[in-house]
Amino acid sequence: MVDDLRKHLNQLLEKVNGLHCIVITDRDGVPVVRSVTEKAPQLALKPNFISTFGMATDQASKLGLGKNKTIISMYSSYQVIQINKLPLVITFIGSDNCNTGHILALESQIDPYLKDLESVVLDAP
Amino acid sequence: MEKDLDKVVEEIMATSNVSGCLFADHQGLCLAAKGTAHVDSAGIIVAISEQACKLQPNLKPPTVSLESDQKICLIQRHGTITGAIFKLKT
Numbered sequence: 753m754v755d756d757l758r759k760h761l762n763q764l765l766e767k768v769n770g771l772h773c774i775v776i777t778d779r780d781g782v783p784v785v786r787s788v789t790e791k792a793p794q795l796a797l798k799p800n801f802i803s804t805f806g807m808a809t810d811q812a813s814k815l816g817l818g819k820n821k822t823i824i825s826m827y828s829s830y831q832v833i834q835i836n837k838l839p840l841v842i843t844f845i846g847s848d849n850c851n852t853g854h855i856l857a858l859e860s861q862i863d864p865y866l867k868d869l870e871s872v873v874l875d876a877p
Numbered sequence: 878m879e880k881d882l883d884k885v886v887e888e889i890m891a892t893s894n895v896s897g898c899l900f901a902d903h904q905g906l907c908l909a910a911k912g913t914a915h916v917d918s919a920g921i922i923v924a925i926s927e928q929a930c931k932l933q934p935n936l937k938p939p940t941v942s943l944e945s946d947q948k949i950c951l952i953q954r955h956g957t958i959t960g961a962i963f964k965l966k967t
Contacts, residue, residue, distance in 0.1 A: 769927070851927070853905025853920025860917070 754785055757865045761787035764858050770850030775843045778873050779806040796845050805834040805841055835859055837866055839873045886911050889962060897963040913963050922961045926954040
């Protein structure tokens with residue numbers, strides 16, 4: 753199952769110009785599946801970076817606009833798109849000029865694989 | 878702020894056989910969408926126009942026409958803005 757998903761993520765990675773990596777983690781930033789190119793910044797793949805999203809999305813959900821779904825962070829040379837699929841978090845890292853809309857559209861193509869992964873993460877002690 | 882864009886969208890939608898239209902910025906983020914055009918397709922529409930531009934980078938961006946049995950989708954890029962019009966075939 754995970755091999756299929758990894759293969760699928762690799763294919764998605766090739767579809768979007770400037771997309772460096774797709775990582776599926778739990779809310780603590782522990783990677784479950786990841787597909788990474790050599791251009792991805794190693795610092796952004798560390799759990800302490802990814803787990804910040806868990807807190808940020810919780811706080812953003814308190815703004816009275818409903819549950820927070822996505823956080824897009826633009827940096828000088830990278831963009832980080834994180835999607836709330838709690839207990840899972842999908843993180844995309846791309847170049848600053850990468851097609852954000854195209855990355856957001858990938859969500860629907862990853863969704864079908866998440867149900868099985870969710871149960872794995874929930875069952876984990 | 879987006880009054881002018883809304884006016885253009887209304888004008889396009891008033892044209893016969895047009896079922897939807899969509900505008901997106903260079904990052905693939907939707908600026909306006911109406912009718913059958915779905916907000917989520919903004920990124921893919923921009924990606925299609927980007928790929929088409931690579932065919933002849935020295936010329937101005939081409940108009941891309943995607944045709945199915947009943948519909949036509951026309952994609953045109955102008956500067957940083959990409960527009961798509963969904964038309965019914967006559």
